[in-house]
Amino acid sequence: MPTASDEPAIRFEHVSKCYRRQEGRTLKEFVPAFVRGRGWASEFHALRDVSFSLQHGETLGIIGLNGSGKTTILRLIAGATAPSSGDVWVSGRVSALLELGTGFHPDLSGGENVFLNASILGMTNREIRNRFDHIVKFAGLEDFVHTPVKRYSSGMFLRLAFSIAIHSDPDILLLDEALAVGDLPFQRKCFERMLAFQRQGVTIVFVSHALEPVRGFCHRVLLLEAGRVVSEGRADAVVQEYCSTVDRPAADGKRA
Amino acid sequence: MEAISLPPTSHVRRTSTRRHPLASSGPAPHPGTLVANVWRHRELLWHLTIRNLRCQYKQSVLGYGWILLNPAVQILTLTFLFSVVLRTPSNGVPFPLFLCVGLIPWMYFISAVMAATDSVSSAPNFVTTVYFPREILPVSAVLMRVVDMAAGLVVVFGVLLFYGYGVGWTAGWIPVLFLGQLALGLGLGLPLAALNLYFHDIRFLVGTALNVWFFLTPVMYPPEIVPEQYRFLVALNPNAWLLGAYRTALIDGTSPSAETLLWTAGTSFAVLAVGYWVFKRMEPGFADSI
Numbered sequence: 001m002p003t004a005s006d007e008p009a010i011r012f013e014h015v016s017k018c019y020r021r022q023e024g025r026t027l028k029e030f031v032p033a034f035v036r037g038r039g040w041a042s043e044f045h046a047l048r049d050v051s052f053s054l055q056h057g058e059t060l061g062i063i064g065l066n067g068s069g070k071t072t073i074l075r076l077i078a079g080a081t082a083p084s085s086g087d088v089w090v091s092g093r094v095s096a097l098l099e100l101g102t103g104f105h106p107d108l109s110g111g112e113n114v115f116l117n118a119s120i121l122g123m124t125n126r127e128i129r130n131r132f133d134h135i136v137k138f139a140g141l142e143d144f145v146h147t148p149v150k151r152y153s154s155g156m157f158l159r160l161a162f163s164i165a166i167h168s169d170p171d172i173l174l175l176d177e178a179l180a181v182g183d184l185p186f187q188r189k190c191f192e193r194m195l196a197f198q199r200q201g202v203t204i205v206f207v208s209h210a211l212e213p214v215r216g217f218c219h220r221v222l223l224l225e226a227g228r229v230v231s232e233g234r235a236d237a238v239v240q241e242y243c244s245t246v247d248r249p250a251a252d253g254k255r256a
Numbered sequence: 257m258e259a260i261s262l263p264p265t266s267h268v269r270r271t272s273t274r275r276h277p278l279a280s281s282g283p284a285p286h287p288g289t290l291v292a293n294v295w296r297h298r299e300l301l302w303h304l305t306i307r308n309l310r311c312q313y314k315q316s317v318l319g320y321g322w323i324l325l326n327p328a329v330q331i332l333t334l335t336f337l338f339s340v341v342l343r344t345p346s347n348g349v350p351f352p353l354f355l356c357v358g359l360i361p362w363m364y365f366i367s368a369v370m371a372a373t374d375s376v377s378s379a380p381n382f383v384t385t386v387y388f389p390r391e392i393l394p395v396s397a398v399l400m401r402v403v404d405m406a407a408g409l410v411v412v413f414g415v416l417l418f419y420g421y422g423v424g425w426t427a428g429w430i431p432v433l434f435l436g437q438l439a440l441g442l443g444l445g446l447p448l449a450a451l452n453l454y455f456h457d458i459r460f461l462v463g464t465a466l467n468v469w470f471f472l473t474p475v476m477y478p479p480e481i482v483p484e485q486y487r488f489l490v491a492l493n494p495n496a497w498l499l500g501a502y503r504t505a506l507i508d509g510t511s512p513s514a515e516t517l518l519w520t521a522g523t524s525f526a527v528l529a530v531g532y533w534v535f536k537r538m539e540p541g542f543a544d545s546i
Contacts, residue, residue: 019544020544020545027455027457027458027461075384075385075543078385078386078387079277079278079386079387080383080384080385080386080387080543081278081384081540081543081544082278082540082541096385096386104381105307105311107310107311108307108310108311112307112310115303116303116304116307119299119300119303120300120382120386120388121386122388124299125299
């Protein structure tokens, strides 16, 4: 029976993303440049003609040097930024744990931030209330619910952010270098939770420079180089290829 | 680890595949879209607004007391300047009363426009990482200021009672007039918020423009003392109409004229429609230029 489930969770069709590097950020700088007819911004391609699709329940790893476009792909899936050309299709609720502590407000307490952050991720008030205790407990912050987040250590910050993201009942979970800061017990707990997500059929996109978890955890891996997909396939093979390109001096990343 | 084989799926919702939220080239955005988006994200809007309010007053000694103290001090200072030093006429109404009925709504208007202008650029974390309709940010900024307006109205009612004017049923026009002000402030704040991402000095321009606008609007003086050849400035100024209507409703105790209501409703709505359209057209670039 053909159902909507035949649709991939994520589909990129010839997606390119071009950023403008603005030199001036004020009218004072813009007006003279405009009058002289000089271009105001130079362009730079973060992604070039990227196509891939990901089925529901798959885990995709994305690896590559700094500046190769990994985070841009996550931002496109999250819907924060628009493709310059091509199409991005997404099916299901996306939950993102992108940069550390996204959307936390330093002056508010951990508990207050749970409500704000979870509602940004698309949870309803009711869902948040129902899961509040689980979120705090998973993060191990029962004693710090009323402490302003600015007093948190970076590990506490991460644990709370991660805990909110995984309790938001995602269909698609985006993880960007998320676990680097947590201590070993917390990392273990997270991996257990991610394996449980895999069993439940949650789609996961995982960006990391730590190759061991990528190899052990991802069904498929994309290797990016200067905004292009240079390799795609089983984790072992692609990680292997990445290691060998890095060792080759010619492939040195030219862009920061 | 046993991660290679594809696991069976179970609980995952099969929502229909949707295109990228910022890539749609659908129908032109109109105020109906704005209302629908705000309604759909009302819980997020609530959390954002509460967050901003808490943060603004949490760190100060007087806390929420500032909301009342600020307008009271302004009114006293300006009363001294205009009624004692400069002896400005106020249509036979006690000057403090005349002043505060105009000044409180005006202060709301300025702070709403300024807050909306900064609303998107001050939330880079949200804008670069997750999607929700970005108009939630300026709407939250404008709504947050409603608290100031409400506190200001308490001051206004106090002054009305003090001078023995009382509060009649025509005070019921306040929400209607306020809605017009809200639409006007938001209509200006939306495109300014978008432009502020591209030109960071827009906010200074906005500050200056609002200052000029303040002196051209009959806030501290009655419109009747404006010389004939400059009356058109008052006639074209939607804020002048709005403040006039507040004074009619609260001081004279009569309903604003149909002409006033139509004109202010028309301009506020038009400004909101155009402002929202501009905002939505610029929205796809926000995350890249913040």
